[in-house]
Amino acid sequence: MTTAIAGDRADARRNRERVLAAAADAMADQGLDVPLGEIARRAGVGAGTVYRHFPSKQALLEAVFARHLEDLIASGERRAARYAPTEAFFGFLLDIVELSSRRGHICDVVTADTSWPRPVLTASRLRFRQVLAALLHAAQRAGGVRPDVDPEDVLALTAGCVSTLTARHDRPAGLKLVHLTLDGLRPCTPVTKARPFRDDPQAPCCAECGTGLTARPTGRPIRYCGPTCRQRAHRRRLAG
Template sequence: MISGGDRADARRNRAKVLSAAGEAFAEQGLDVPLGEIARRAGVGAGTVYRHFPNKQVLLEAVFTRHLDELVASGERRMARFAPTEAFFGFLLDIVEKSHGRGYVCDVVAADASWPRPMLAACVLRFRRVLTALLHAAQRAGGVRADIGPDDVVSLTVGCASTLAARRDRPAGLRLVQLTLDGLRPSATVTKRQDFRDGLDIRQEAVACCEECGAALTVRPTGRPVRYCGATCRQRARRRRLAG
């Protein structure tokens, strides 16, 4: 019979493994062995395998925990702050807490055979909180009306990449702030202007992958590029089929 103390120890060990795994994946990428994660967590390899039989299950749990933390942050802001302040504060939380976690998009899209009901439910909760905060800020007049939840997700992914690319964190956060300010009504472009070489500046500004937000090369002719590569294209197709 398992005692209450044993169950509490198991919960603590699971939390240690998740924290260590999140740090290890962010620092070393997905190739970090489970033995290294066990060492960081201060537990034996057997403890890791009891909770997470393989790396895919562990990755799913790490991502789910990350999203759960963001959902809780969004709900707190929704309850404590005015709509516009809550919305932009939540976006900064997403950007800062996603630092070093650029592997998530490729991992989640790479293998559709994962047993992912927990992850899918968590993603749905995240999108509900994000959408509620966005719509509340729009009703309050703090965010331009032509922005949707998918736009916000793509923008925050790009901002997280911007922050990760700058060694000077304050400078990176300044760029993030400038980017997010583009969501405010005062930043709405009402007059078409040529930017350079006959290209519309707005075309260059929105040239990003519809799935992960990565920058794309604008083509002067032909069909517009929508995705950065096969992984995001397949992920978008699976999302459409699932819907």
């Protein structure tokens, strides 16, 4: 009797895992609106088996997303234990991008605050953010990440990387763009500079090269940083 019960429970666990795996694949292929019947077909079980484990589509989606977050949490914890802080942080971000781009739609759930108010998913999302924040702060203390970014910045940047990788059919080319983007988090890569953009009307800059200019208190506004840029602009106007 006990053996039979244990066997039934093992079968139920296996069926649940099959449904979760099939649901993750189906959503990656067809989006969040994939029918439960399609998920059951991919899992090789009947629709009744799906409903026994997940009484609603919402419950199934929550379980799939929570599982994905738990996988990422485990990845972050492993990296924190095995690698130096900066290496662990950037490796974790690449794990997020690669896994999420394959499974699809997870970034909407990770970044949203109100779309999925289910307790299981809320707990997983909170733990994920804690792991991300811990890795970020450790890398910043080690001097490997610029100090002016916070976890929300990293989440937004990572979500953009997922979209970039998903949109590129050439995966190596997409990964190259992802690496270039994430390198902007390093202090040795000043992708932003303390000078005005040339289209900012409140901050004068050279109309030719973009170098910041000191505004004149009186007279006509200065347009160029020097004679070289002034002559270059003049030649361009003549050629046009």
